[in-house]
């Protein structure tokens with residue numbers, strides 16, 4: 493859907509832009525030949541007046557910490573929450589549910605200031621050759637602190653007690669009734685109880701450590717446990733081989749895994765089966781995602797016993813349940829976490845846009861080429877991860893008698909990524925290099941999705957192969 497409408501719009505836009513410009517630019521760099529290039533002034537924008545030439549345009553969704561945004565130097569970047577169609581180069585967002593129609597063809601990258609990327613159509617972005625980034629660990633401390641708070645909310649009837657005191661206050665009865673009524677809000681201590689951690693990544697591992705320090709026994713389940721996280725776990729933690737075996741021992745269960753839709757994903761992973769292994773008075777802490785828990789099954793559990801559910805996510809069924817406490821997605825809402833996540837996302841985006849470096853991507857392979865030599869030109873190519881692509885790409889450079897100084901080719905799943913530094917002095921001694929033709933040949937090779945020339949003006953030099961049509 494997007495492609496057909498976008499393609500139609502872009503056909504018009506690229507034609508108009510080319511016709512309007514009607515020239516090929518040149519750039520002379522001291523000591524090296526003349527470089528011919530095209531579309532260094534972006535041809536994506538339909539409205540030239542709105543376009544600030546020579547700057548990267550970052551489109552934000554959600555309110556992003558100003559301290560994080562300040563990482564973008566104003567000399568090279570412009571930030572706005574709204575751009576005319578095809579004027580933005582990258583998207584920065586938090587939990588906004590990003591629709592495919594909001595992702596213009598000019599977008600080269602998307603960064604999530606936070607951990608979960610289930611609000612971004614990641615699989616589709618992979619097909620389109622657009623890297624999606626997140627900020628691992630940036631908000632983990634904030635979430636961990638709220639999970640600890642959840643332990644206490646689930647142990648003592650704090651919210652009910654607070655509400656009761658408000659009611660008594662309105663009636664002027666607080667002092668008279670407090671000592672008698674407090675018996676309604678008794679609880680238990682967490683020391684000596686068992687906490688099961690499902691997902692021992694940045695949040696889960698930190699929670700396990702703190703819970704252990706508070707005197708709790710800990711058990712954990714995580715089939716993808718990283719070495720980095722394993723090193724943070726308390727020594728005493730017992731590692732289990734299934735969710736059920738972990739929860740069956742637990743008085744408290746903390747869920748800290750990503751939400752992944754579809755087959756093999758985590759939708760409703762805490763369902764009837766797993767819940768049937770809960771102790772009658774178990775407390776489930778869900779600071780991960782609402783969709784991980786089957787609300788019907790949870791309701792049955794809460795209706796029949798003394799169990800509790802503390803969740804950071806809206807729930808149409810459980811929002812008013814007497815044994816549930818629902819918070820308005822506050823896990824990462826601290827000044828510190830918002831700032832750290834925004835700063836990390838800003839740095840990641842800049843590294844990608846300015847150097848082609850990829851780190852913290854959820855759909856692209858990590859890639860970092862050493863700084864490009866002065867005067868050299870960096871070209872990045874995104875292609876489908878199918879046989880013969882590297883040879884085909886190298887062949888284009890060879891045909892143009894261009895020497896590759898350094899390069900990296902790496903892949904992840906269905907996508908491959910190349911970063912190539914070339915010597916602008918062509919092999920046959922010619923004094924001119926035609927990047928315009930080179931980029932078109934590279935980009936239009938079957939299987940290539942996009943290419944980028946990192947040389948010259950910010951925001952320019954991006955081309956895409958959209959189902960066999962060339963867009964610059």
Ligand SMILES: NC(=O)c1ccc[n+]([C@@H]2O[C@H](COP(=O)([O-])OP(=O)(O)OC[C@H]3O[C@@H](n4cnc5c(N)ncnc54)[C@H](O)[C@@H]3O)[C@@H](O)[C@H]2O)c1
Pocket residue numbers: 606607608609628629631632635690691692693694695696713714715716717718721748749750751758779780781804821822823824825
């Ligand atoms: N409430 C909030 O505001 C808030 C803030 C940050 C993160 N989150 C949520 O918490 C999740 C975890 O965040 P994180 O920073 O710890 O991420 P992380 O990537 O560091 O850790 C996730 C861990 O879960 C493990 N895992 C994945 N699938 C699993 C499964 N089926 N069973 C057991 N373990 C599994 C992974 O191997 C990984 O170790 C995020 O994906 C996000 O949805 C919520």
Ligand SMILES: O=C(O)[C@H](O)COP(=O)(O)O
Pocket residue numbers: 586587588605606607608609631821823824825
């Ligand atoms: O996945 C995350 O990082 C959290 O859910 C935080 O979301 P937020 O940035 O919208 O608070």
